[in-house]
Amino acid sequence: MIPTPDLSHLTKEDYKRVYEPAEDTFLLLDALEADADAIRALAPRVCLEIGSGTGIVSSFLGQIVGASDALFLCTDINPLSTACTARTGSQNKIPIEPLVASLARPLTSRLRHAVDVLVFNPPYVPTYEVEVDAAQRNGGISGSWAGGTDGMQVTDAFLRQVDGLLSPLGRFYLVAVKQNNVPKIKNLMSEVFALQSEIVLQRRAGSEHLFVLRFAR
Amino acid sequence: MVRLITHNLLACHAKGCTTNNFPLKLTDIKLALREADFNPDFLRGFLPRIEWDALVQASREIGDTSLPSERPEMLDDDLLKQLHRVLLEASHSHEGSMTCPNCGHVYPISNGIPNMLLAEHEIG
Numbered sequence A: 001m002i003p004t005p006d007l008s009h010l011t012k013e014d015y016k017r018v019y020e021p022a023e024d025t026f027l028l029l030d031a032l033e034a035d036a037d038a039i040r041a042l043a044p045r046v047c048l049e050i051g052s053g054t055g056i057v058s059s060f061l062g063q064i065v066g067a068s069d070a071l072f073l074c075t076d077i078n079p080l081s082t083a084c085t086a087r088t089g090s091q092n093k094i095p096i097e098p099l100v101a102s103l104a105r106p107l108t109s110r111l112r113h114a115v116d117v118l119v120f121n122p123p124y125v126p127t128y129e130v131e132v133d134a135a136q137r138n139g140g141i142s143g144s145w146a147g148g149t150d151g152m153q154v155t156d157a158f159l160r161q162v163d164g165l166l167s168p169l170g171r172f173y174l175v176a177v178k179q180n181n182v183p184k185i186k187n188l189m190s191e192v193f194a195l196q197s198e199i200v201l202q203r204r205a206g207s208e209h210l211f212v213l214r215f216a217r
Numbered sequence B: 001m002v003r004l005i006t007h008n009l010l011a012c013h014a015k016g017c018t019t020n021n022f023p024l025k026l027t028d029i030k031l032a033l034r035e036a037d038f039n040p041d042f043l044r045g046f047l048p049r050i051e052w053d054a055l056v057q058a059s060r061e062i063g064d065t066s067l068p069s070e071r072p073e074m075l076d077d078d079l080l081k082q083l084h085r086v087l088l089e090a091s092h093s094h095e096g097s098m099t100c101p102n103c104g105h106v107y108p109i110s111n112g113i114p115n116m117l118l119a120e121h122e123i124g
Helices: A011-015 A023-034 A036-041 A056-067 A079-091 A129-136 A154-166 A182-193 B038-048 B050-061 B075-091
Strands: A046-049 A071-076 A094-099 A115-121 A165-179 A195-207 A209-217 B025-026 B031-033 B090-092 B097-101 B106-108
Touching: A011 A079, A011 A129, A023 A036, A023 A056, A023 A165, A023 A195, A023 A209, A023 B106, A036 A056, A046 A056, A056 A071, A056 A079, A056 A094, A056 A115, A071 A079, A079 A094, A129 A154, A154 A165, A154 A182, A165 A182, A182 A195, A182 A209, B025 B050, B038 B075, B075 B090
Parallel strands: A046 A071, A046 A115, A071 A094, A115 A165
Antiparallel strands: A165 A209, A195 A209, B025 B097, B031 B090, B097 B106
């Protein structure tokens, strides 16, 4: 049993502007824990989380991999999230390196085929398209959930970068909901990028049917 | 917080800026040392992903001249310890900036966290 990272340093004020861990977050932690042995067996050197929010997921990944065994990079478009990510890393003794950035943009050229564990819990909630554009531009809390048509607008943009980032044995963990059309995501990644995928875990939480997918070559 | 290991992975991604956009030049950096666990296996495993010339240049920009200018073929204990210090323990503690050597775009560092966002018209 890997302990859930300590978030006692965060307050209600933080959660007004940074996504508070919820069922989707905990399903992702459970999926990483279910894969813990396989992740350790990779001896990952570079871990990258997109949209790290509080930093709970990378702190958990750091506990699985070992704090000094890999570089834990995180990006988020919300500067308040990156500040929380840094604090959560310190609180849990995982040296996380947060960057205010959109997806993996400033890292794609140098991390070509170099990321061993890639994680993204995207804004997956179906909304109007205009809403997602504004949400991503503002870098506020709605950017953590507003996903546009099918909830796939931000995820789609990132899926095209995954193949370029993953190391030969690297794996990519993605959170999705049923409305995102999981079979369509799996087919796209297989046909266009030759990345095969499996559903690690799925769970119903209220009105959401949540999935964690794992992609690898 | 931002350490040279991370700086070594960041390139300018402004619209049309595709050559000579790495490494970003460090300016106004205040250096802080933060202790980290020494892990030789990690350093050996990570070193192939480091651009050596960029690391040497960046370490000199922050006032450290301990690294050899050529990428070493053998990693002895002394060199591993130097690498550990330069890559993982030296951090730019607070404010500063990183400038693209090609297009001159300035990426600010605030509270130790680089801001790599671009305005909409700057995105390629």
